[in-house]
């Protein structure tokens with residue numbers, strides 16, 4: 001890392017108090033992956049760090065310090081983050097997304113797909129969660145799996161490679177979908193509209209917010225379950241914090 005650098009785009013995953021007045025910012029950088037940096041005296045004065053807030057996309061100026069972690073010299077906001085006065089549900093969903101990103105990102109590891117995924121996830125949550133919380137979770141997790149390259153192909157049968165567009169079963173989260181011909185009729189758990197909604201959101205994560213109602217419908221329950229199982233397989237640390245998220249989703253539906 002060069003001694004001082006220009007402002008670079010990052011998303012703030014987490015902030016934690018450090019020492020008397022410092023803060024450690026856990027950042028996601030599209031080319032460098034996870035960067036942990038120290039914001040000196042950030043808890044005394046926010047003047048150099050006005051944009052430093054969880055979920056915000058910021059321009060960050062980093063400088064290598066004497067210690068192990070780089071210093072954060074300056075931070076400016078680049079985008080609206082989660083917006084003003086986000087709801088409790090929005091905070092829970094966005095925290096879930098940033099927790100996933102923090103678990104998946106590695107230091108000095110370029111991952112522009114993970115970065116783009118997190119931007120879309122936070123934008124979809126910012127657009128509104130009322131009545132959408134369950135579908136947003138499903139969509140956020142499905143698009144993460146796709147960004148990581150570990151989501152089964154949803155559009156073809158894992159056994160016969162015919163289309164799943166008429167509806168499908170999903171017996172195994174890793175192996176993928178079975179068409180209605182390969183699955184016994186009583187095991188077809190995903191109707192055509194759910195398969196289509198999943199395929200559309202994976203194809204274009206900018207549609208996360210629009211597709212959330214379809215992804216959170218009762219008919220999408222099997223998909224929600226299989227996607228959550230797959231996430232638990234590939235991101236083992238993610239269970240932490242999910243109790244609050246479940247409560248928030250239940251409250252959203254209540």
Ligand SMILES: [Zn+2]
Pocket residue numbers: 157158159160161162178179180181182183
């Ligand atoms: Zn088949």
